[in-house]
Amino acid sequence: MTGTGRPYDQPRAERVQSLTEDELQALCEATDAAILDGGGFGWLTVPGRQAMERYFRGLLMVPERMLFVVRLDGVIVGGAQLVRPPRNNEAQAMSATLMHLYVAPYARGRGLGRLLLLEAEQCARAMGYQILNLDVRETQEAAIRLFRAFGFYQWGTHPSYARADGRTMRGLFFTKRLQDNERVVPAHPQAASVPIPATGPASVTGHSLTLYPAIDLKDGACVRLRRGEMDDATVYSDDPGAQARAWIAAGCGWLHVVDLNGAFAGRSANSAAIEAIIANATVPVQLGGGLRDLDSIERWLAAGITRVILGSVAVKNPELVRAACRAFPGRIVAGIDARSGQVATEGWAETSDMKAIDLGRRMEDAGVAAIIFTEISRDGMLTGIDIPQTAELANSLSIPVIASGGVGNVEHLRALRAATVTAPGIEGVIVGRALYDGRVDPADALRILS
Secondary structure: OOOOOOOOOOOEEEEEOOOOHHHHHHHHHHHHHHHHOOOOOOOOOOOOHHHHHHHHHHHOOOOOEEEEEEEEOOEEEEEEEEEOOOOOOHHHOOEEEEEEEEEOHHHOOOOHHHHHHHHHHHHHHHOOOOEEEEEEEOOOHHHHHHHHHOOOEEEEEEEEEEEEOOEEEEEEEEEEEOOOOOEEOOOOOOOOOEEOOOOOOOEOOEOOOEEEEEEEEEOOEEEEEEOOEEEEEEEEEOOHHHHHHHHHHOOOOOEEEEEHHHHHHOOOOOHHHHHHHHHHOOOOEEEEOOOOOHHHHHHHHHHOOOEEEEOHHHHHOHHHHHHHHHHOOOOEEEEEEEEOOEEEEOOOOEEEEEEHHHHHHHHHHHOOOEEEEEEHHHOOOOOOOOHHHHHHHHHHOOOOEEEEOOOOOHHHHHHHHHHOOOOOOEEEEEEOHHHHHOOOOHHHHHHHHO
16 A cells, blocks of 8 residues: 555655555656666657556556555655466466566665565565566666676577667576475476575675586596696596486586587597486586587487587687577577687687687677686686686676686685676586595585575
């Protein structure tokens, strides 16, 4: 209930089911200002006060839409909408959609967007929704930072999402799990379902990260290299399938697999080992190494790989990356391996003149779902991730960045997680030698990163 006449000492957000004339005028003024400022609502030009009033009056009559407002000194200065699925959409009844979250430019800088987002999210959680989805234009940088800080995960990019000011711009798609007991049903009928923890607003230690245990394959065995040198390899297991089962049993929700021989040969060279991993995996698997054409990409995706990683080909044949992203949206990841900021190719044997950030932007434009960034000089050396380079790359892109290279102890993981406060685009971390050598216990790693 609004319009009670009592004073408001603190900013507050709330759901409204009716509006007084004064409240309606304040909401229209805030919306007009947000539209004129260039974002936060669907209109590109102010439609006129009568049209705006009719819109909000009609919105309050739609049972599938809930209107939230935020107040400053008792006056409405922003809004948001929570959209429930229609009754005939039982298959998606567990999810709600957040739309049109904005704060008028004259009221920004006071944390009102956070209040508004938190109120809508808590309402969705209280109503039993398991998933909260949203999408936003890439130009809404402040909103994107807010969503990432609240634990939303960017799962996709639409290359032709909106058109404004004479140009086409991309849209970013985000999702967040709301319930502690929400479970993902596995594709394998004998596999146990995987619990996905709920997340809340980010704390000062940063947001949660995904742990990707590395399974690097050389001559059919699981190995780890130092600085990418094939002659400096340590063999940890001659049974890749068993190694996959071990990481899954430890609680890991993803596997990161690299065909090292394939990276040098330019074609898959450890097919039997990869197939053994797929046969034993009940979690998603991403695969890189030697994938240089659409046929090989399609083959491994059809065989059960969730995402493929394109490395050297990203530099030498960017059109292939674009074609792969068009053919398999959301399933292509770019691997950027750098030595002192310069991109390395051909299994790290060659160093190009291209900077990692420049390649990252090109891959973002091509439509890849994420970037895996590895500083080669640290890989396998246990000296810690190159956080400044990783953070700089993450802050330069609108797609997630997965850190790789150098984790040697749990403090390195804590430092990376803390870095997500100022670099929210960092999504996860690949860990190899430290897990195999026992320097990092998987349970400790998962606890620190979650």
